[in-house]
Structure formats: structure tokens, C-alpha cells
Amino acid sequence: MATETVVQEVARFAAGVRAGRIEDNILRDARRRVTDIIGIALAASELMTGYDKELGNSVFFEKGLHATSIAGTLGGALAAAMLYGLDEEGIGHAVAISASMGAGLIEANRTGGTVKPVHCGWAAHAGVTAAELARHGLTGPPTVFEGRFGFLRAYLDEGANAEALTRSLGEEWELPRVFFKPYPTNHFTHAGIDAAIKLREEGLDVEKISEIELGAATAVLRTIAQPEEEKAKPETGYAAKFSGPFTVATALVGGGGLGVSLDDFADEAVRDPAKLDLASRVRCVADEECDRIFPNQFPAVLRVRSENGEVRKARVSHNRGGPENPLSDEELEVKFRTNAGQVLSAGRVEELRAALDALDESDTVEDMMRPSRVEPGG
Numbered sequence: 131m132a133t134e135t136v137v138q139e140v141a142r143f144a145a146g147v148r149a150g151r152i153e154d155n156i157l158r159d160a161r162r163r164v165t166d167i168i169g170i171a172l173a174a175s176e177l178m179t180g181y182d183k184e185l186g187n188s189v190f191f192e193k194g195l196h197a198t199s200i201a202g203t204l205g206g207a208l209a210a211a212m213l214y215g216l217d218e219e220g221i222g223h224a225v226a227i228s229a230s231m232g233a234g235l236i237e238a239n240r241t242g243g244t245v246k247p248v249h250c251g252w253a254a255h256a257g258v259t260a261a262e263l264a265r266h267g268l269t270g271p272p273t274v275f276e277g278r279f280g281f282l283r284a285y286l287d288e289g290a291n292a293e294a295l296t297r298s299l300g301e302e303w304e305l306p307r308v309f310f311k312p313y314p315t316n317h318f319t320h321a322g323i324d325a326a327i328k329l330r331e332e333g334l335d336v337e338k339i340s341e342i343e344l345g346a347a348t349a350v351l352r353t354i355a356q357p358e359e360e361k362a363k364p365e366t367g368y369a370a371k372f373s374g375p376f377t378v379a380t381a382l383v384g385g386g387g388l389g390v391s392l393d394d395f396a397d398e399a400v401r402d403p404a405k406l407d408l409a410s411r412v413r414c415v416a417d418e419e420c421d422r423i424f425p426n427q428f429p430a431v432l433r434v435r436s437e438n439g440e441v442r443k444a445r446v447s448h449n450r451g452g453p454e455n456p457l458s459d460e461e462l463e464v465k466f467r468t469n470a471g472q473v474l475s476a477g478r479v480e481e482l483r484a485a486l487d488a489l490d491e492s493d494t495v496e497d498m499m500r501p502s503r504v505e506p507g508g
Contacts, residue, residue, distance in 0.1 A: 136275035136295050137222045188425060189286045191349070196234030199249035200285065203232030206257020207264075214265050226270020228260035229281045239316060239353045241360065242369045310451040312388040312465065314395065318350040319377040320451070321430035325444035326381035327389045329434060336382050338437045339408065344374050345417030345431040347424035355414035362409050367395040376400065378432065379408035387468040388450075388461055423447055427454075473504050 190197035207228035211221040234249040264270075275281050275292055282290035313323055322344050330336070346354065354374035355361055364370040370377070377390065383405055385394035393399065400406075420429045431445040448454040457465070463483075470479045481501035489498065 135272045136292055137226050196236045196249050199234030199253045200232035202253035203228045203256045206254050207260040210258045210261035220264050223269045224261040224264035226274040227263055228257055229274045231256035239372045244368050310457050312451045313390050314392045315371040315377050318354050318428050320449050321446040322378045323381040324446040324450050325432035326378045328444040329442055340437050341435045342412040343433040344412055344414045347420040348416040364400050367397045367400050370395050370400045374414050375409040375412035379405045391468050
């Protein structure tokens with residue numbers, strides 16, 4: 131028997147998951163049992179998670195590529211193909227086709243622009259489109275991952291390890307290592323926010339701060355600290371989400387939700403004189419300990435000097451929301467209500483909350499999707 135290619139092995143695994151979790155292969159009114167969809171999503175997530183520890187960073191990131199939208203397209207195609215009931219060969223073609231469709235640059239993280247939120251939606255759109263094309267007979271290359279002009283060499287150069295994609299597939303799972311983001315900002319800013327909240331809760335007098343030093347991994351400074359002028363005084367609320375100085379200042383002043391919330395990054399909020407004054411006092415530096423831990427965590431250390439010369443320090447090595455520092459059920463509910471309340475009425479928030487509570491007993495995703503729809507004029 132010929133050796134399986136990577137995409138064939140992934141497709142065989144996905145088909146096996148579907149066979150074990152889905153009793154029939156017919157989409158009835160475009161609906162599936164919620165438990166089946168969750169199982170499919172879990173399988174798809176394994177295709178697109180994980181850093182290469184030996185590299186010490188994401189090669190995608192080093193190249194300015196958004197791994198979420200590029201690799202997410204592969205996972206989206208895998209999940210969509212499974213939901214369409216494609217066989218093992220069809221699933222493989224869907225994934226292989228999708229490798230030509232993912233895209234996303236992260237320059238907006240540094241210098242502004244609002245394109246990045248579209249990336250995940252594009253990945254979902256491209257993934258479904260790839261599955262549709264496979265469903266209608268379009269085919270992809272069997273060596274789409276490991277081939278000379280395949281995905282791995284194109285994006286990750288010759289150092290890519292094709293074997294790592296399927297090593298322990300179905301035995302070791304990446305999903306338990308997924309982080310729940312507590313704050314609506316770039317993940318690289320979170321440990322700095324955590325540290326600022328800790329110092330504020332310990333009684334730091336924000337009005338008497340003379341200077342602030344934010345230490346982080348060298349690799350992340352390009353995103354949260356450069357260009358310095360733009361990070362100290364972001365022009366928009368969206369740009370402020372990628373600013374180490376502004377996110378630290380917001381957390382020190384005190385924001386909504388779990389420490390900072392979407393309201394703290396409205397365009398008018400970034401013109402707050404108190405926040406801008408604090409942000410101007412933040413100096414971002416590379417920290418050796420953070421470099422040692424990155425990219426397994428996105429750590430930070432905050433040193434704050436007061437006018438009387440006192441220096442307070444808070445180091446965060448494990449991000450809030452990760453496996454080592456998980457959010458409680460109560461904190462997750464605060465995040466849910468804070469975000470859902472942005473677009474839904476209080477009554478719809480409660481209806482959606484009840485639907486989520488009953489998720490494992492629901493026959494269709496419609497029970498959950500109905501209350502999540504934004505009312506006209508909302």
C-alpha cells in the first residue's frame with residue numbers, strides 16, 4: 131500500500147471522527163445536531179493549532195502573515211466538508227483546495243487599518259467555498275502540504291516539519307491548550323493589562339505615576355510598541371487595541387468587563403487625556419525572561435515608578451485565560467454579557483444565555499442562532 135500523504139491522513143482522521151459522531155450524513159434543512167457540529171469543530175481545530183517550539187516563534191508571524199486566517203481556512207474547509215457529508219477523498223480535496231484560498235497580512239497590527247477583523251470571516255467563507263467546490267468535483271493536489279510547491283514550503287520554508295501535522299493525531303489534542311481572551315485587544319497586550327490590573331488592585335496611586343516600563347518578548351514589540359509615536363497616541367479605538375502603552379494606561383485607570391472592555395476602545399475613549407498622559411509615560415523594552423517563555427505564553431513585566439521614587443513591579447508569566455490561569459465560569463459569563471450586550475437587548479441576552487445552557491440537549495443550532503440575531507435597528 132502506498133504511503134499516505136499528509137492531506138490523506140488528515141482526511142482519514144476527519145472521516146473517522148464524523149463516522150463516530152454523526153448517525154446520518156444528510157443535511158436536513160441545513161441543520162445538524164449541535165453535538166455533532168461541536169465534534170466536527172474539535173477535529174478541524176487540530177489541523178490549525180500549535181507553534182513549533184524549536185523555532186521559538188511563529189514563522190507566519192515573522193513573515194507578517196496572519197496564521198489564523200491562513201491556517202483557519204484549512205480548518206474551515208475540513209469542518210464544512212464533514213458537514214456536507216463528503217467521503218474521505220472529498221474531505222481531502224476540500225482541504226487541498228482551501229490551501230490556495232487563505233490569506234491575511236498583519237501590518238494593520240502595527241500601523242493601523244481595520245481589515246484584520248475580516249480575516250476570520252474570510253477564512254470561514256473560503257473554507258466553505260472550498261468544500262462546495264470539492265462537493266461539485268473540483269480536486270486539489272494530494273501533496274498539498276509536503277510537496278515542493280506545497281503549503282509548508284510556501285509559508286514556512288524548508289524548515290517546516292510535515293510529520294508534525296499528523297504526529298499523535300487523534301491521541302494528543304491541542305484544544306485544551308486554547309486560550310479564552312479576557313480582553314478585546316491584541317493577545318500580546320494581555321499580560322501587560324494583567325500586570326496593570328494587579329498593581330491597581332494593590333493600591334497603586336495612578337495620579338502619582340512618573341514613569342512606566344513595560345517589558346515583553348522581543349518579537350512582540352514590533353506589534354505593541356512600534357512605531358512608538360503611534361502606539362503612545364493611537365488615532366482610533368481599533369489601533370489602540372494593538373498598543374502596549376495605551377492598553378496598560380487603560381487598565382491602570384480602570385475599565386469595564388474583566389478589566390478593559392470594548393467600550394474602553396471606542397474612538398472617543400482613546401482621546402481621554404488621562405489615558406493619553408499615562409500612555410506617554412510608558413517605555414516598552416525587551417525582557418530576557420519573557421523571551422525565554424515566548425511563544426508558549428505571551429508574558430510581560432510592568433515596573434511603575436511613582437513621584438516619590440517608589441518602584442512597584444508585577445510580572446505575569448502565564449496569561450489570564452490560558453490553561454495555567456483559566457477564567458472562572460463567573461468571569462466567562464461577565465465576558466459573555468459584556469459583549470452580547472453591545473448588540474442585543476437585555477431580554478435577548480438572557481434568551482441566548484438560556485439557549486447556551488441547553489446546548490447539549492438541543493436538536494439544532496437554530497435554537498442558539500435565533501436569539502443571537504441582531505434586531506432591526508439594533
